[in-house]
Amino acid sequence: MKVLAFNGSPNKEGNTWHAISMVTAELEKENIASEIIHVGNKSIRGCTACGQCQKNKNEQCVQSGDEVNEWIQKMKHADGIIFGSPVHYAAIAGTMKSFMDRAFYVTGVNDGMLRHKVGAAVVAVRRSGGVPTFDQLNNFINYSEMLIPTSNYWNVIHGARPGEVLQDEEGMQIMRVLGKNMAWLMKLVENGKGAVAEPERESKIYMNFIR
Numbered sequence: 001m002k003v004l005a006f007n008g009s010p011n012k013e014g015n016t017w018h019a020i021s022m023v024t025a026e027l028e029k030e031n032i033a034s035e036i037i038h039v040g041n042k043s044i045r046g047c048t049a050c051g052q053c054q055k056n057k058n059e060q061c062v063q064s065g066d067e068v069n070e071w072i073q074k075m076k077h078a079d080g081i082i083f084g085s086p087v088h089y090a091a092i093a094g095t096m097k098s099f100m101d102r103a104f105y106v107t108g109v110n111d112g113m114l115r116h117k118v119g120a121a122v123v124a125v126r127r128s129g130g131v132p133t134f135d136q137l138n139n140f141i142n143y144s145e146m147l148i149p150t151s152n153y154w155n156v157i158h159g160a161r162p163g164e165v166l167q168d169e170e171g172m173q174i175m176r177v178l179g180k181n182m183a184w185l186m187k188l189v190e191n192g193k194g195a196v197a198e199p200e201r202e203s204k205i206y207m208n209f210i211r
Contacts, residue, residue, distance in 0.1 A: 057110055120141075
């Protein structure tokens with residue numbers, strides 16, 4: 001099994017990276033491989049709502065010139081995915097949000113490519129805005145019918161300068177517990193394949209309340 005982790009921070013090895021690494025360290029103890037992809041330092045345009053991914057259904061965004069389509073295919077073949085972001089004005093970092101908007105649109109309209117994969121969100125913050133950012137990341141995971149492992153608190157760790165999160169003892173425990181629970185949930189999913197039938201996927205119903 002393999003977990004793919006996305007680091008949405010502009011800093012390659014800042015506090016978001018440290019948070020993700022705490023989770024993947026627990027996964028690797030359970031023989032689950034991991035790969036961290038640095039998203040936050042890339043130039044990624046947001047979704048233009050062109051609808052071509054829904055029309056083409058070829059598992060690709062029509063925009064080119066970045067690595068979003070490559071990452072979508074990596075997500076397709078991963079068993080679990082971690083989405084990590086710093087906090088920018090109590091929200092997901094801009095580049096990370098642009099990537100997720102496009103990737104989740106593509107995966108959603110292509111037969112729910114992420115459905116029943118295990119997905120987790122982690123947030124690194126200096127002071128405030130961690131929980132709103134955590135909620136925003138979870139909105140993507142929830143909408144995709146992914147399976148969410150829990151920890152013993154919200155998945156937020158505190159620190160300003162790179163590495164300061166290593167002083168947040170509670171935050172580090174949160175990440176450790178998340179990693180352990182994520183590994184356990186992934187094993188349950190893997191061992192349940194063929195033994196427990198998955199519920200049939202329903203076609204999405206869209207309602208517009210303006211008539």
